[in-house]
Amino acid sequence: xxxxxxxxxxxxxxxxxxxxxxxxxxxxxxxxxxxxxxxxxxxxxxxxxxxxxxxxxxxxxxxxxxxxxxxxxxxxxxxxxxxxxxxxxxxxxxxxxxxxxxxxxxxxxxxxxxxxxxxx
Amino acid sequence: xxxxxxxxxxxxxxxxxxxxxxxxxxxxxxxxxxxxxxxxxxxxxxxxxxxxxxxxxxxxxxxxxxxxxxxxxxxxxxxxxxxxxxxxxxxxxxxxxxxxxxxxxxxx
Numbered sequence: 001x002x003x004x005x006x007x008x009x010x011x012x013x014x015x016x017x018x019x020x021x022x023x024x025x026x027x028x029x030x031x032x033x034x035x036x037x038x039x040x041x042x043x044x045x046x047x048x049x050x051x052x053x054x055x056x057x058x059x060x061x062x063x064x065x066x067x068x069x070x071x072x073x074x075x076x077x078x079x080x081x082x083x084x085x086x087x088x089x090x091x092x093x094x095x096x097x098x099x100x101x102x103x104x105x106x107x108x109x110x111x112x113x114x115x116x117x118x119x120x
Numbered sequence: 121x122x123x124x125x126x127x128x129x130x131x132x133x134x135x136x137x138x139x140x141x142x143x144x145x146x147x148x149x150x151x152x153x154x155x156x157x158x159x160x161x162x163x164x165x166x167x168x169x170x171x172x173x174x175x176x177x178x179x180x181x182x183x184x185x186x187x188x189x190x191x192x193x194x195x196x197x198x199x200x201x202x203x204x205x206x207x208x209x210x211x212x213x214x215x216x217x218x219x220x221x222x223x224x225x226x227x228x
Binding site for chain 2 (some may be wrong): 042045046049050059060061095100104105106107108109110111112113
């Protein structure tokens with residue numbers, strides 16, 4: 001059974017940092033592109049970042065470029081999102097999601113999400 | 121960036137009735153369109169990809185159609201568990217792969 005389990009969310013002050021983790025199991029993690037998608041309270045889904053299967057290529061939404069860094073450890077089957085210089089508008093539930101393929105960026109499995117709240 | 125527009129924002133339907141949800145892209149996305157269902161407090165669940173292919177385990181009452189810029193998700197006979205928010209997503213032009221704002225299907 002495919003499972004994605006996020007952790008690391010919490011309350012952080014504006015300008016602060018957090019690192020989110022997503023532990024994967026039930027599939028060959030190293031074969032899949034992985035993504036982070038976020039959802040502000042009461043709002044829709046917004047793609048944040050993606051990383052290719054071996055970690056050599058990444059991309060980011062303009063809203064987080066230069067502040068967030070996606071990475072992965074295929075030996076530990078874990079995806080990460082390092083979030084720096086956090087702003088109030090980064091408040092959201094952050095989901096990790098498995099991309100169906102390198103060219104098909106739809107998401108066949110999602111984690112349960114972890115809430116990040118940026119507030120003083 | 122391709123903008124996805126869903127309509128209506130809210131759809132009130134009685135159990136057993138048909139629901140038709142629309143999604144429009146600001147430019148052609150071919151058939152690279154997915155639909156997701158999200159219930160309160162839960163992660164999204166993939167329903168449809170390739171505009172019309174049901175994902176694994178999705179009941180046959182869910183069907184997708186369309187190509188180019190106009191897409192439809194139809195739920196043929198609404199069950200109680202189908203009341204949720206539905207999102208479309210294009211993955212033809214990326215990054216970013218963009219989502220619509222969602223359609224809430226509520227009990228009439």
